[in-house]
Amino acid sequence: MxxxxxxxxxxxxxxxxxxxxxxxxxxxxxxxxxxxxxxxxxxxxxxxxxxxxxxxxxxxxxxxxxxxxxxxxxxxxxxxxxRHPLLEVRDLTKSFGGLRAVDHCSFQVERGTITGLIGPNGAGKTTVFNLITGFIPPDSGRILLDGEDIGHLRPDQVFSRGLSRTFQIPREHGTMSVLENLMLVPAGQSGEYWWNALLRPGRVWAEEARHLAKAREVLEYLQLTHVQHEYAANLSGGQKKLLEMGRMLMADPQLILLDEPAAGVNRTLLQSIIGNIQTLSRERGITFLLIEHDMNMVMSLCDPVIVMSEGRKLAEGAPDAVRNDRAVLEAYLGGQYAAVAG
Ligand SMILES: Nc1ncnc2c1ncn2[C@@H]1O[C@H](COP(=O)(O)OP(=O)(O)OP(=O)(O)O)[C@@H](O)[C@H]1O
Incomplete structure (x- = not known):
């Protein structure tokens, strides 16, 4: 051409x-x-x-x-x-008994953005994450990743399509080392089958060496190398969140969903987490969708910001626009958001 x-x-x-x-x-x-x-x-x-x-x-x-x-x-x-948005949620609905947690909710996440998903407690944010990542099935509506309908897929199938998530409470393997936690991530490793160890030891070692090199690179990137041999259970709250991010990176994701990355994290590690999100977005083109209650973090890191209330999308836009949106302020009823809005 x-x-x-x-x-x-x-x-x-x-x-x-x-x-x-x-x-x-x-x-x-x-x-x-x-x-x-x-x-x-x-x-x-x-x-x-x-x-x-x-x-x-x-x-x-x-x-x-x-x-x-x-x-x-x-x-x-x-x-x-x-080209379609990287992630599109269309008319998504989910009820638990008589409670409609997500109510005909629609929004899009564009490639390369760090999109914030905020809303008062019980707005349905985590339920939306659970639906997108296949942890629970939707009652109705569609979830499209890069144009493909993923609404019916299992979590591992969603994961293998490049969509990773973290949880409000990190889910590390506490009795394994930090390094082992990362080494576990790549799916379909030859060493999982005993006959490969017997019949194709060279292949198993080569694959393991590749994963080890990648895990070390991720640890260095996240500045966790000094705790690589520590049991994951012994890490601080912030380090566990970084480890979760590291587990995501082992899978080369195109989209990462972060559920309250700032919760329970001290200021120093929070800066490190924010810096990592920005660098990964800028240098590796990873798209982020993050739920967060720390409004200072959301307003400085995210653009656009999507606001949910009572299971629906209430507003969406640049941080400043959302910050001054009357409906948003009312939804928060003068809580911490109003304080930030000043
Ligand atoms: N598995 C479940 N069974 C029953 N009700 C649920 C379940 N999961 C969520 N809910 C309810 O659905 C509503 C939305 O919850 P969700 O956790 O999605 O809100 P959220 O916006 O993430 O809130 P928060 O910011 O407090 O985490 C809440 O009323 C919650 O109690």
Whole structure:
């Protein structure tokens, strides 16, 4: 596609062109240029390197391809143009006996955002998380992840599609070390089957070495290396939340749902958690949807903010707009939100 610029240095073999096209399609579905370099698969990068023989920086090529090149523009129309939000909740409803916890609730989460989900106690936020992640089935409504209906899937199936979550109360394996907690995450490990250990020991070791390297990288990233051999049960509340985040990262998620990441966390670790969310969003293109009662955190970290009340979406918008929304203030009845709104 870029070969049509007329510069022979830009010529690409058809097979590489096909790979690039395929990867650009995948990229288009995932979100813009900024996140491309983090999502590009090694095969495509290899193809690009081969095609361009290192003459142009990869990111520059991709920006050209997706922004200015005419063939790439037609790609945008056919593929990127039909791009859907990363997560879409449509008309979701869930009752527990006579109590309607989620009541025809609809909202969207756009790629690359850190979206806040707030609302007074009992508004239905955690129930929405449980529905999205397959922990409970909806009574009605749809949940679409990247356009695919995931409303009927089990939690592990949702997880394998790149959607991870944390819980209000962390669910670490207390009698295992921090490192082991991370090593457990990758699904379908060959070592889970005893015959592989006998028949394919090399494969099992190689896989374990890969997971170990990744776990160490995640620990370093989250600054938990110093507690890697500690039992998870011995960690502080904040460290357990970081460990949960680490478990998410082991799965290379595209969307992370955080349920009250600030609850029970001291100020220092809270800054670390906030910093990690921002960096992961900016550098790895991970999208976040987070429930939080700490309004200072929500207002400084999230954009947009979705407000739920009595099972429904009450308001949505930029933090400042939501902060001054009368209906939102009323829903909180002059509680902590009103205090922040000043
Ligand atoms: N498994 C359940 N069985 C019965 N009622 C439930 C169940 N889960 C939630 N509820 C009820 O549904 C309503 C919404 O609860 P939910 O936990 O989703 O609210 P929330 O907005 O997350 O509240 P909070 O901010 O206090 O965590 C509440 O009245 C709650 O008591």
């Amino acid at each position: 870029i070969a049509r610029r007329g510069n022979p240095a830009y010529r690409i073999r058809p097979i590489d062109l096909f790979r690039i096209y395929r990867e650009l399609c995948a990229f288009g579905r995932r979100g813009g240029c900024d996140t491309l370099k983090h999502h590009f698969e090694p095969t495509a990068l290899g193809a690009l390197r081969k095609g361009y023989a290192g003459r142009v920086p990869i990111v520059e090529i991709l920006q050209e391809a997706s922004v200015t090149d005419s063939t790439a523009s037609s790609l945008s129309e056919t593929d990127v143009g039909q």
